[in-house]
Amino acid sequence: MNNLHPTWGTGIPTALKAVVTPLHPIGIPHPPRWIKVNFDGSVKQNGAAGAGGVVRDHQGNFLVATGFKLYTHVTLTAEARGALIAATAAQEWTTTADGIWIEGDSAVIIADLQRAARGHPPDETTAQIADLFCAFKAYRISHVYRAANRAADFVASFFV
Numbered sequence: 001m002n003n004l005h006p007t008w009g010t011g012i013p014t015a016l017k018a019v020v021t022p023l024h025p026i027g028i029p030h031p032p033r034w035i036k037v038n039f040d041g042s043v044k045q046n047g048a049a050g051a052g053g054v055v056r057d058h059q060g061n062f063l064v065a066t067g068f069k070l071y072t073h074v075t076l077t078a079e080a081r082g083a084l085i086a087a088t089a090a091q092e093w094t095t096t097a098d099g100i101w102i103e104g105d106s107a108v109i110i111a112d113l114q115r116a117a118r119g120h121p122p123d124e125t126t127a128q129i130a131d132l133f134c135a136f137k138a139y140r141i142s143h144v145y146r147a148a149n150r151a152a153d154f155v156a157s158f159f160v
Contacts, residue, residue, distance in 0.1 A: 030058045030059070030060065030101065031058060031098065031099060031101075032058050032098070033058055033096075033097055033098040033099075034058045034097055034098055034099040034100065034101055034138075034140075035055055035056065035057060035058070035063065035090055035093050035097045035099075035100055035101070036055070036056045036057075036058070036060070036100075036101045036103065037053055037054070037055050037056075037086045037087060037089075037090050037100060037101065037102045037103065038053055038054050038056075038086065038103045038104065038144070038149050038151060038152035039051070039052070039053035039079070039082035039083040039085070039086040039087075039102070039103075039104045039152050039156075040052065040053070040079065040082045040104065040105065040106075040149055040152035040153045040155070040156040041070070041075060041076075041077070041078025041079035041080070041081060041082040041106070041156055042078060042153070042156040042157045042159075042160050043070075043072065043073060043074070043075045043078050043160075044160055047073055048069075048160045049069070049070040049071065049072050049073070049078050049160060050067055050068065050069050050070055050078070050156045050157060050158065050159030050160040051067055051068060051070055051078045051079070051081040051082035051085055051156050051159065052065065052066055052067020052068065052082055052085055052086070052152060052155035052156045052158070052159060053065070053066065053067070053082055053083070053085055053086020053087075053089060053152050053155060053156075054086070054151040054152050054155060055086065055089055055090050055093075063093075064089050064092075065151070065155045066085055066086070066089045066155070067082070067085060067155045067156055067158060067159045068081070068085060068159055069159045069160070070159070075106075076106065076108055076109065078156070079104065079106040079108075079109045080109055080112070080123075080125045080126065080129075081125070082104070082152065082156055083102070083104060083109055083113065083129050084125055084128055084129050084132075086102075086152070087100075087102065087129050087132040087133055088132060090132070090133075091132060091135065094135045094136055097136060097137075098136075098137055098138060099136055099137055099138035099139055099140065100133050100136040100138075100139045100140075101139070101140040101141075101142070102133060102139065102140070102141045102142075103141075103142050103143070103144045103148070103149065104143065104144070104149065104152070105143070105144055105145060105146045105148075105149040105152075105153075106143075107143050110141060110142065110143040112126045113126060113129060113130065113133075113141045114141050116129065116130035117130060117133075117134075117139070117141060
């Protein structure tokens with residue numbers, strides 16, 4: 001008996017297809033041969049939490065999605081773990097991609113990552129994330145609104 005999900009090996013799971021379709025924000029072209037990483041964390045009122053991320057190629061095509069169930073009541077902790085999970089998943093492309101573009105909808109975590117990129121990480125998790133994105137030839141870190149982070153939100157919420 002096959003215990004694999006029906007979409008295993010065929011690309012994107014059906015539930016994820018609606019939120020990981022290729023997407024390019026108007027006026028912001030993705031640099032060729034770069035990968036785009038979106039992350040998110042989710043904490044519900046009942047204490048359930050999850051974090052995860054999505055990795056896409058420079059054309060916006062889905063490469064991988066990953067996430068984990070968390071045990072925290074702190075939204076910023078979940079967001080930071082989402083960034084760590086997504087940056088870890090992106091390591092597969094350090095030698096083939098020209099750069100990594102990290103996006104999230106938490107302005108606080110994005111600011112922390114930008115500080116870490118300048119050599120001043122505010123905590124150990126942010127330092128770990130900085131080590132991961134600094135393994136690429138180049139990197140970019142930017143804040144996006146929730147609507148542009150739907151795929152990562154879906155993945156994080158899946159693990160709640």
